[in-house]
Amino acid sequence: MDAAFERAVLAQLLAIPPGQVSTYGTLAALAGYPRHARHVGKLLGNAPEGAGWPWFRVVSGSGKVARPGTPEADYQILLLEEDGVEVGPGGRVNLKRYGWPVQYFIRP
């Protein structure tokens, strides 16, 4: 396993402010591993549930929840809404508002 990669990604994951979301590719890039988006997904998928990691704050680059249709996706949507993030039909998230670190803050 690559402990350095895991540490770096986890650091970025924990850096996401509550109520905001980031993407796999962004986390990988911030961690210092560009084009390793798939590995971030694999890491989160393999991550222990009781670790307390905010894995639910990570969505795909299109702003959609990964693996749509699965119970995990529904659970993630639930957690995001609990976190104050609006999730549209199909597990869509408006990255213009909730995206991190680039959030545009289009608030009424």
Next chain:
DNA sequence: CACTTGACGTCTT
């Protein structure tokens, strides 16, 4: 060594 498999991303229809 060749091929497959991913919680992915960007570009083109």
Next chain:
DNA sequence: TAAGACGCCAAGT
């Protein structure tokens, strides 16, 4: 906007 083609990188078979 939705859907498909390609590209990407590491790990497993």
